[in-house]
Amino acid sequence: MTAAETHLQQYIARHQEALNRLPELAPQVSAAALACVQALTGGGKLLTCGNGGSAADAQHFAAELTGRYRRERRPLPAIALTTDSSALTCIGNDYAFEEVFARQAQALVQPGDVLVGITTSGNSRNVVRALQVARERGGVTIAFTGEGGGEAAAHADIALRAPSTRTAHIQELHILMIHVLCETIDDAFVEDPTV
Ligand SMILES: O=C(CO)[C@@H](O)[C@H](O)[C@H](O)[C@H](O)COP(=O)(O)O
Numbered sequence: 087m088t089a090a091e092t093h094l095q096q097y098i099a100r101h102q103e104a105l106n107r108l109p110e111l112a113p114q115v116s117a118a119a120l121a122c123v124q125a126l127t128g129g130g131k132l133l134t135c136g137n138g139g140s141a142a143d144a145q146h147f148a149a150e151l152t153g154r155y156r157r158e159r160r161p162l163p164a165i166a167l168t169t170d171s172s173a174l175t176c177i178g179n180d181y182a183f184e185e186v187f188a189r190q191a192q193a194l195v196q197p198g199d200v201l202v203g204i205t206t207s208g209n210s211r212n213v214v215r216a217l218q219v220a221r222e223r224g225g226v227t228i229a230f231t232g233e234g235g236g237e238a239a240a241h242a243d244i245a246l247r248a249p250s251t252r253t254a255h256i257q258e259l260h261i262l263m264i265h266v267l268c269e270t271i272d273d274a275f276v277e278d279p280t281v
């Protein structure tokens with residue numbers, strides 16, 4: 087067996103183990119979906135943030151809403167706080183890196199909006215700060231974390247703690263849950279409910 091084949095086998099086994107435990111999170115996934123639908127039907131918006139691979143997930147989620155996920159519906163308001171390099175460098179340079187999302191949240195969160203913070207360790211300061219600020223401003227907060235939960239889970243209204251301790255597998259379960267949220271959001275806004 088090649089090294090890659092061994093990695094593949096081991097990787098699938100670890101992924102499968104985590105995936106098999108994901109149904110444990112059904113109540114939290116339902117609560118998160120409801121919070122997103124309520125915000126969007128009530129005229130609110132979603133703000134998303136995360137670092138590295140989770141920044142990509144934050145952008146992926148926002149784009150599913152402003153662009154499209156699977157079914158035809160109107161565009162929905164969502165902003166990834168990871169995408170404006172001018173804001174990120176200004177806030178990081180003039181204040182602190184841990185404020186890069188929080189300061190944008192301070193500017194943008196209105197009561198009833200949802201802030202989604204994605205952090206596999208649960209302890210990225212910039213994500214935790216964004217969750218804190220969003221909550222102070224009357225937003226609903228959703229944290230996607232690993233099974234430890236960390237500070238982010240402690241500061242969120244709803245914590246989606248992917249049942250793994252490996253960053254890669256946590257990220258894989260995060261994107262799966264994001265897609266489940268998108269399916270549920272589509273249900274609420276789809277033009278043709280038979281599809
Ligand atoms: O994608 C990966 C690893 O799979 C990395 O880019 C990873 O996201 C970065 O190291 C992040 O800075 C980790 O932050 P966090 O998930 O602990 O909040």
Ligand SMILES: [Zn+2]
Nearest residue numbers: 138139254257
């Ligand atoms: Zn990665």
